[in-house]
Amino acid sequence: MFFNRIMLFNKQPFFYSLLFAVIVWSLWGLYTFPHGMTYILNNWQVSITMVLGSFVAGATSEGGGAIAFPVFTKLLKISPFDAKVFSLAIQSVGMLAASITIRVLRIKVSGKVIVWASLGGVPGVVCGAVILSPILAPEMLRLVFTVMVVSLAMTLWVLNRGYRLYNNSIPNKGYREYAILVLAGFVGGLLTGLVGNGIDIFCFSVMILLFRLSEKIATPTSVVLMALNSIVGFMLHLFYMGGFNPQVQEYWLSAVPIVVVGAPLGAWVCSRMNNKTIANFLILLIVIELISTLWILKFSNILILTALATFIFFIGLNYLMIKSKLYCVS
Secondary structure: OHHHHHHHHHOOOOHHHHHHHHHHHHHHHHHHOOOHHHHHHHOHHHHHHHHHHHHHHHHOOOOOHHHHHHHHHHHOOOOHHHHHHHHHHHHHHHHHHHHHHHHHOOOOOOHHHHHHHHHHHHHHHHHHHHHHOOOOOHHHHHHHHHHHHHHHHHHHHHHOOOOOOOEOOOOOOOHHHHHHHHHHHHHHHHHHHHHOOOHHHHHHHHHHHHOOEOHHHHHHHHHHHHHHHHHHHHHHHHHHHOOOOHHHHHHHHHHHHHHHHHHHHHHHHHHOOOHHHHHHHHHHHHHHHHHHHHHHOOOOHHHHHHHHHHHHHHHHHHHHHHHOOOOOOO
16 A cells, blocks of 8 residues: 555655655755754854745746855855855755656747757856866956856846747757857856856857747756856866865755755746746846945956956847848747
8 A cells, every 4th residue: 555655656756856856855854864954053144045045946947146146255255266166056955856847747848949059058167167267357257157148137137028939949950050059058058167156047048049049948047058058067176176175075064955946946937937027026136136236346547447348248149130031930
């Protein structure tokens, strides 16, 4: 009788998500025993931050770093490098959990985007973390990322004022489309290696603006993409570059039990929203991202000029993508 109940529950949609959570909780409990709750209580600010951060990571293409980074660097006085390593480490758990939920709920994703963008994303993450990160100022990196997502928010806001048609999948699947995805993955991977997230939102932009995919497909696709590339970035820092120091590990341990629930919940909520609601939620998060960046950074003339140049570049790129006739819906 007990075995039959287990087999019946096995057919429920959330079985594997719950199983993954139980496995993570068990491993976390064994590893931290008998001090598990001590980690959470000593770092309660981190734990509370990741309640919202993990939900955002599962529900949008922004990633949990949109919430965690400003809190970590401004309020908790954590260095940008440690905040980046933490983001990669915690996304490796939370967004993987969200990806499992996306899979078991059979939420539609673009497998081609995940595969081909990751082919560019993995070397991009390595180049960004190993080559560019040591020579570029953290303030400059954060500014470039913020300006990029602000340009996307403005473009989305304009698009959503009218009626939109969507492709169900990437049309004309050939060398040109695969090359675009590899390039987008590489650029997004560079951002991920530099600031801890970026491949999700950059590839999301390409999916909805150029390929005309709907937000309901592009968002879960970007979550899975971010999960895979976060694991690469985390492994890179764990085994090669360092950075997963005892303090970052303590932050990570205080958040793991939370994100393994929060991110799947976000993925489920996203699956229940329509395209415009997803887009509006993303725009709201980007506004928060902008406010936090203006709050964190001390602007010099160089930063202001960089912001303007970056904004012009990404607005121009977004304009070219939405005006392209290559992938218009017939």
